Amino acid sequence: MASLLSAYPVVLRGCLTTATSEGTHRTLASALNAADRIVIDCSEVSEVDVSFLQTLYAARRSAESAGKQIALSAPPSGPLDEALRRCGFAAAGSATNLSEIFRS
Numbered sequence: 001m002a003s004l005l006s007a008y009p010v011v012l013r014g015c016l017t018t019a020t021s022e023g024t025h026r027t028l029a030s031a032l033n034a035a036d037r038i039v040i041d042c043s044e045v046s047e048v049d050v051s052f053l054q055t056l057y058a059a060r061r062s063a064e065s066a067g068k069q070i071a072l073s074a075p076p077s078g079p080l081d082e083a084l085r086r087c088g089f090a091a092a093g094s095a096t097n098l099s100e101i102f103r104s
Helices: 018-034 050-065 078-086
Strands: 008-016 037-048 069-072
Touching: 008 018, 008 050, 018 037, 018 050, 037 050, 037 078, 050 069, 050 078
Parallel strands: 008 037, 037 069
Antiparallel strands: none
C-alpha cells in the first residue's frame, strides 16, 4: 500500500455499534468522496459490534471499486480486535490493510 502519510485521516471514537452505524457510515462515505487514500484511527474506540465490522467491510469494498485505498492507522487492538475475533475474523497480526483483514 502506498504511504499513508498523505492519507485523509478519519478518527473514530467511543462506541461503534448499531446505534452509531449511520453516523459512522456517513463519516466513512464522506472520507471516500474526499480522498483517494483514507486512514482510519480506531485507537479511541471503546466498543465495537458486528454493525461496525459490516460498515468497515463495505467501506473497503467501495474503496476498492473506486480504485481508492483504505486502511487502519494501526493493527486492530482492544475492542476492534475482540470484535474481529468474535465474528470469525482473526486479526491479521500487524495488518492495517483492510483487504488483509477482510479477505473475500
